[in-house]
Amino acid sequence: MSVITRIDITHHQLPLDPAFPASWDPQPRTKFPATIVRVHDDEGRQGIGSGDAMYGFADYQRYFIGQDPLDLERHATVLANIEFHAGRPWPMDVALWDLAGKIRDEPIWKMVGGRGNRIRAYASSGVHRPVAEMVEVARRTIALGFPALKVRFGRPSIEVDLAVIKAVRDAVGDQLELMVDCNQGWRMPWDTQHPWTVDHATDVARQLHTENVYWMEEPLHRGDYDGMTELRKRVGIRIAGGELTREPYEFRELLDRECFDVFQPDCVCAMGISGLRKLATEVARAGKIFTPHTWGNGIGVMANLHLTAGTVGAPFVEFPFDPPEWSTARRDYILRDTIEADGDGWITLSDRPGLGVELDEGVLSATLTGRATFA
Numbered sequence: 381m382s383v384i385t386r387i388d389i390t391h392h393q394l395p396l397d398p399a400f401p402a403s404w405d406p407q408p409r410t411k412f413p414a415t416i417v418r419v420h421d422d423e424g425r426q427g428i429g430s431g432d433a434m435y436g437f438a439d440y441q442r443y444f445i446g447q448d449p450l451d452l453e454r455h456a457t458v459l460a461n462i463e464f465h466a467g468r469p470w471p472m473d474v475a476l477w478d479l480a481g482k483i484r485d486e487p488i489w490k491m492v493g494g495r496g497n498r499i500r501a502y503a504s505s506g507v508h509r510p511v512a513e514m515v516e517v518a519r520r521t522i523a524l525g526f527p528a529l530k531v532r533f534g535r536p537s538i539e540v541d542l543a544v545i546k547a548v549r550d551a552v553g554d555q556l557e558l559m560v561d562c563n564q565g566w567r568m569p570w571d572t573q574h575p576w577t578v579d580h581a582t583d584v585a586r587q588l589h590t591e592n593v594y595w596m597e598e599p600l601h602r603g604d605y606d607g608m609t610e611l612r613k614r615v616g617i618r619i620a621g622g623e624l625t626r627e628p629y630e631f632r633e634l635l636d637r638e639c640f641d642v643f644q645p646d647c648v649c650a651m652g653i654s655g656l657r658k659l660a661t662e663v664a665r666a667g668k669i670f671t672p673h674t675w676g677n678g679i680g681v682m683a684n685l686h687l688t689a690g691t692v693g694a695p696f697v698e699f700p701f702d703p704p705e706w707s708t709a710r711r712d713y714i715l716r717d718t719i720e721a722d723g724d725g726w727i728t729l730s731d732r733p734g735l736g737v738e739l740d741e742g743v744l745s746a747t748l749t750g751r752a753t754f755a
């Protein structure tokens with residue numbers, strides 16, 4: 381048995397010029413932060429994770445030093461306890477799975493269930509472009525082979541948002557599935573806008589249903605369980621959410637109360653691979669879709685691809701992609717190789733151990749900083 385000897389946490393920022401005007405953030409982003417977690421064992425191996433800033437985690441590292449890296453259930457329980465007291469420590473869980481994969485010489489998709497190593501990606505856009513440009517984005521998405529495109533709402537007027545969806549649907553017909561993210565579940569710290577009401581969400585949902593939209597994401601605040609149950613009774617469109625919901629009991633409530641058709645927890649933000657591999661099974665058993673949020677850097681994308689492909693699969697999984705502001709080169713700058721879909725939108729996971737990715741140490745040295753902020 382090897383033991384955990386050290387945990388290193390470093391912050392990095394990629395300067396963004398031009399800036400990235402993320403649709404869910406009122407402040408254009410001039411930096412893309414990434415916090416890298418490295419877990420070392422006494423036989424010279426290293427597991428990596430990323431996804432949260434991990435502020436305050438230094439105080440808890442001693443609960444892992446000297447432990448068997450393969451005791452993943454124990455570590456996940458300790459991480460859930462730490463989450464209750466401070467932050468979202470789940471990049472540590474991903475780093476432990478990566479390390480465990482390297483010890484066992486197995487890829488994570490096999491370790492979590494081995495269901496498969498291929499999954500189809502949907503292009504997840506992130507910029508509020510005008511109508512004509514969004515039509516071009518949709519055409520490009522089809523040309524690249526993606527089966528689906530997620531469009532962001534939240535422009536100053538809902539009429540313009542709806543005009544975008546109508547124009548895109550008119551232009552592409554049934555060549556592309558469309559999803560709409562309303563981003564009402566949570567806010568950036570400085571954003572004080574109120575979430576939508578059930579009646580407003582119902583009006584929007586009915587119009588999206590007319591345009592044959594595959595799912596409507598985060599139409600209400602994440603805690604508005606009554607609202608989501610009511611909305612699902614009123615409308616026929618699939619409702620998606622739960623991307624930053626934290627706790628297993630919250631997901632159980634969301635399942636029991638029929639709040640969602642599509643569950644989107646992200647293993648670098650909540651419950652880790654250890655917790656979500658079980659939740660994925662519960663979601664699938666209830667006849668719902670499990671397809672994680674992956675917006676972040678390439679380590680998070682890869683961790684969620686392994687988790688989903690290896691457990692229950694999904695019709696498609698989120699692939700953050702909206703060039704030029706959000707290219708795979710920017711998204712995956714911490715990695716030696718960018719993660720790409722093939723010409724039909726499929727991503728094939730390798731048999732390399734763990735996550736199967738390598739850090740770009742040169743880029744990490746050049747982008748080293750003391751903070752994990754977006755500006």
Ligand SMILES: [Mg+2]
Pocket residue numbers: 561563597598623673
């Ligand atoms: Mg979302």
